[in-house]
Structure formats: C-alpha cells, structure tokens
Amino acid sequence: MRFDARRMVAGRGLLVTLVAAGALAAGGATAAIAAADGGEGGSPSGDSPARTAVSLTQAADTALRAVPGKVQEIELDGEHGTIVWEVDVLTGDGAARKVVIDSGSGKVVADRPEKQDEDDRGEAAALRNAKATVAGAAAAALKAVPGHATSVGFDRDGGRAVWEVDVTGAGGTEHEVVVDAATGRVVAEEADDDD
Secondary structure (H helix, E strand, O other), X not given: OOOOHHHHOOHHHHHHHHHHHHHHHHHHHHHHHHHHOOOOOOOOOOOOOOOXXXXXXXXXXXXXXXXXXXXXXXXXXXXXXXEEEEEEEEEOOOOEEEEEEEOOOOOEEEEEEEOOOHHHHHHHHHHHHOOOOHHHHHHHHHHHOOXXXXXXXXXXXXXXXXXXXXXXXXXXXXXXXXXXOOOOOEEEEEEEOOO
C-alpha cells in the first residue's frame, strides 16, 4: 500500500485524518487533566485531591505571615487550573481575608477581603477564644486517621466550638474528623462511604 498525501487531505481521507487527530487530542487532554490532578482520579475541588508539595500546615503558616490573625478555614481547591490552598484568615481587627497559596510553590497568589454576615461575626468571636489552632486540629486528626488533611474549618456544633478536618486516608477513603477547639481532642470520626 502506497502513502498518498493528496488523498489524506481530501474527501474521506480528510475525515479520517480529522477523527484520528481529535481522538489523539482528547487522549492528550485526558492525560493532562490526570497529571494536573496528581493522577489519582479526583478533582481539585476536594473530591480526592492530589498530594501537594506544600502541606496544609505550611500553607496556613504562609497565609499567617502574609495576613496576621487566626486561620478560620483552609481548603485544598482548584483555581484557574491550578491546585491551591484557600485560607480564610480572621485578622486582629476582626476583618476577614482570603489568602490563596499555590500548592506547588508555597507562594501567595491572592489576598482579598471577604464579606462577613452575622453568623460569621459570631463564629469569629468563638474562634478568638479557641485554644486549638488549625495546625493542632490537623495534627490531632492525622493522629486519629493517618493520611493527608485536605481541609480544616472552624464551626460551632451544638454550642461547642470545633474544627472539622477532612482527611484522605492511605487507601483513598475520605474521613471527617471533628476536633474540640477548646481541648484539641478528637471527639468524632466518620468515614465517607460514598462511592
């Protein structure tokens, strides 16, 4: 069989060439998405995020160097095709800021003010009184469930201040670990068995 370039760019040959090129492009896009996701099949939105070069605790420390205060929430998320740590910080004067940290380089890529409603202000008062920090809550959760922490958020649960920590266990199972904000002790742990 002889290769005929004229036939490849005309008629049915053109159609076959375009279909083959499309299939290759789709395969490349799939590979690129998997690579950006760490190849673990999850999404940067937190469903099963990739391991990152910058840990949750390192991202929190970086955010607090940029904006002094207390971390209210930190979450691994996707932003503009990049996996980042989004860190909500309550400043000393009560303002709320969102600091975005690149999960690969550890650099601050955004720092913007956040609006607060009445619930946020009440939660902020409880956060100021919390003894356990975001780093302490993550450490307690990881001691209870080995893996990597993907988010930690401050909340009030039944009048008690708690940190809710999402941990991806060694086998990929997602866990929610609840840590008492006053004592730093784990008070609940539940595996997410959604498949």
